[in-house]
Amino acid sequence: MDNLQKCKANYTALTPLTFLMRAAACYANRTSVIHEGTHFTWAQTYERCCRLAFSLRALNVARNDVVSVLAPNIPAMYEMHFAVPMAGAVLNTINTRLDAKNIATILRHSEAKVFFVDYEYVSKAKDALRLLMDNNNNNNNKGVPKPTTINQQNSTFSLPLVIVIDDINTPTGIRLGELEYEQMVHHGNPNYVPEEIQDEWTPIALNYTSGTTSEPKGVVYSHRGAYLSTLSLILGWEMGSEPVYLWTLPMFHCNGWTFTWGLAARGGTNVCLRTTAARDIYSNIVLHNVTHMCCAPIVFNIILEAKQSEKIDIKLKRNSPVEILTGGAPPPASLLEQIESLGFHVTHAYGLTEATGPALVCEWQKEWNMLPKKEQAQLKARQGVSVLTMAGVDVKNLDTMESVPKDGRTMGEIVLKGSGIMMGYFKDHEATSKAFFGSNNSKGDWFRTGDVGVIHPDGYLEIKDRSKDVIISGGENISSVEVESLLYRHPRVLEAAVVAMPHPRWGESPCAFVSLRKNNNNNNSSKKIDHVTEAEIIAYCRKNLPHFMVPKVVKFMEELPKTSTGKIQKFELRVMAKAFMVSENNVQTKNNINKKSSQVSQNSIVGGYNNEQVLALSRL
């Protein structure tokens, strides 16, 4: 049987592009994309993507060239997920909350040939390009990758070609260069035949991790990986046909956890959102009969703490709950109960950029429906079981390479393998080989997540911590996540982070940082609490945790410092915690803390819930 040959009929490259072509054929007249007054069908979306791909080719974009984009969740951003690979190129979606310096770093590292910029971000993009140009001039290409230029007539200049995405409904007329997105679509050839993907092991996307401690790393996805992960997520979340999907998760996060491609696979409708303001979420859910949405847990707060005038009773308008897929910090029971009482149903997932988004989903088991709500929340907060196309998930003691017992207690590092894992880090061989490890005889057996977890007797995984966030106190491992989970269950706590603080006797001790919920919005707390003291929080922890896990110090901040993707910056907190230990009662230190805290508040992109659209999972 080994002599049976592959041919085009029985061996076609796996690529998400087939999802769009199929949608255009099978669901031609169904609504594909909605954004305010704009509606497209799948036939139209396909045609627009063909036109755009043609125009990119006409601009000399070649196979494996990088096309970067800085845009919110708008139709253009959606279309580029297909149009860019249809031109044979690689899509690089940039986190819109990064500053100009970070953006310049990414453009330089990725050697972007084309840079699409939404009109809202033109000023930031200008700054980034200026930095790039300065860098170019100063360094005279010393140590800077020199991309081949897009415009051959201008061959000494390495900046990407910039194309502005103007507001499709009310054009602003803003132009950075000569080209505009809708013009490119307009002038493209609707009969363009997409570049054939000969080899599914070909890059489709390049996503930079936010990098809390180091330079951002460029994670490369293959067509094969993107295709299989897309199927996994539809299956793992049981997203049926004709879903109406609300874009509350940024598309620049792991390509919207693959749902950019997944909506085409299911012939669903994308409801685009420029911001995730409460009013927009409620009104779009009701107006378009939204069935599904993904988001970071922080969006729960946006939904819950909406003004009365913004809230709409979803249960009155819909027969079945809106399905939410969320990840990162497990939502505490009380929060789950509140959000589900509004007409949502929450599924919890875990993943990371390197795994093309969620790698584990907490699949619900029907028998759990009989358990008390609190137990249900505990089960739901676990990270769950591997998605279907993940070939292996394990928790290992990396010293011995042995799997931990399924006891729900023994911690080890979570490792993954499967075709949904990234091809590697772009131009970073060292980081790539570190990520793909194995025993001495077999390198590259597993991908290291850097997360510490346990396996429960029923086979479900639960994350205990980032390996570098584990606190080792008197030889005992303390999961910072476990302490944080308890803090999150306190009715007054809005955000919590626990880090290691040096301790003369125990080596390390837990130190907690919390921000508090505004009391007036907290309608659901049975008892009105006006003040919370450090002592009260410590007493609360003592009541619910083994003593060695109780934070020795609790600090209140107006807001915790975060990265551009909304991850709490623990390294910054560690610096503060170090200072505490040296002189806990020193006024000078306290002042520094306050100063630092307010400074963080200013620099942070987390200005308030109306600006929260980019806050995502702690790891995704």
Add this chain to the structure above:
Amino acid sequence: MDNLQKCKANYTALTPLTFLMRAAACYANRTSVIHEGTHFTWAQTYERCCRLAFSLRALNVARNDVVSVLAPNIPAMYEMHFAVPMAGAVLNTINTRLDAKNIATILRHSEAKVFFVDYEYVSKAKDALRLLMDNNNNNNNKGVPKPTTINQQNSTFSLPLVIVIDDINTPTGIRLGELEYEQMVHHGNPNYVPEEIQDEWTPIALNYTSGTTSEPKGVVYSHRGAYLSTLSLILGWEMGSEPVYLWTLPMFHCNGWTFTWGLAARGGTNVCLRTTAARDIYSNIVLHNVTHMCCAPIVFNIILEAKQSEKIDIKLKRNSPVEILTGGAPPPASLLEQIESLGFHVTHAYGLTEATGPALVCEWQKEWNMLPKKEQAQLKARQGVSVLTMAGVDVKNLDTMESVPKDGRTMGEIVLKGSGIMMGYFKDHEATSKAFFGSNNSKGDWFRTGDVGVIHPDGYLEIKDRSKDVIISGGENISSVEVESLLYRHPRVLEAAVVAMPHPRWGESPCAFVSLRKNNNNNNSSKKIDHVTEAEIIAYCRKNLPHFMVPKVVKFMEELPKTSTGKIQKFELRVMAKAFMVSENNVQTKNNINKKSSQVSQNSIVGGYNNEQVLALSRL
């Protein structure tokens, strides 16, 4: 980015075996298989498969060896879908309704090393082995493939090693050779590590088509194809988690349309059935709370025409309907209405052995719910849209290689491409190259289904006929299926087949063969009809069809001749039709027909509904 390397962590072979390993890890304690008093969990099923695979290896079964099995839908049959490839071998499930001669042909052609036989089929297997032996002796290996032997000490003998599968609940003690299935499981090593699939383009299964006109052809599936098709079917049918699946479709049909593997992927429960008697279907549905089943339309009749004492009100026992996936002849509206009123919901699919089962599913569109029932049935009877992992489906004029317009009228041949298409026909290069065709410059672009169809304006495909069954009358193409569909809608017609009959003026004319429904069971016919005449049927057709499509002759038979898989043998009917035209009123001819008909009835395996478990789709 091209220098990013594949490693085990990010490029694992796609194989359905990962579904079982995942199920054993994630759904360890869920029920995997039920058969009468026997219950297994996924952990147990995995362990049993490991043991069996170990025992196969211990018997010197080597990589790519063929392991054949002749068994109904019992746990052993299910387990072999994993255990055989876990030993590195290729599973060949044989249609239990074939006669000894056909079975011998398959064993010889496949060069089977091991032959598992259910105790019920021991006598037939003995006959087949005797034929093989005789053939061996007579031909002295002339023209007969000489398989390497399983037992090296016995190296001149090319018969497969036979292993009987005894009744697990009440052993019969029947032995054909020395070995028995449960013994092999018992003596196997539970810690066996499955053979690693290095290359996903490796055979996993070998399925022989029934071959109405020619020798059976051996269709080879790859691990990749089986894996992707499994995902497609779960997605296309929207089979959620924890399904309870009733085995009313033989597992030997395209490996149960991939649901053998699919149930492991979903962590569902397999309810095995030795026969598809009405009593067993009803009682198992209610007892195990069955959610899903696949079957040929003929099973609808079994369900509908059950005795009153066998029927159970499913609607009383279940909140939601039992999902049925069916294929082949589109169920007429009245039949659909009857079956759905009993608490079932029907989805229609189309496929063929070469496409690993269903390649198209008639995905329901919510807006169709508003249409009248009759229109809904018409829409539901269409073959639909391609499953997700099928990379391309088209209807082409094979002379010009152009796609037909999407007008629902222009006929062409249905062609497919995608990784779910077979690797090829085993040891039949000619048939393989014929199946994979293309224009002169690009061979192997598409797989030819041999079915003639149209594309409707909404992108949904509808099959009009097998290409060889199209009737050409006065230059007009007549779809025999279209005429048959009308005949099936007649309240008295149970079975119908329309073939070409030579006609002196028009070249060909339609000739119809029908068998009638027993009047006493037909509770739903509003009017009691005692006799139906040829003239009445013709008048009925005239009222509903263009005149050139109306059968010139209608013949009544007690039962239509069928192949072992339940396909109506049109070539036999064509021979009869030819005789009609020569002398339609000749008594001699009529007598011949009657003789032929009753002879067919005796030879045919279709003895009555209690024996119908193997009747499947016209093409699947």
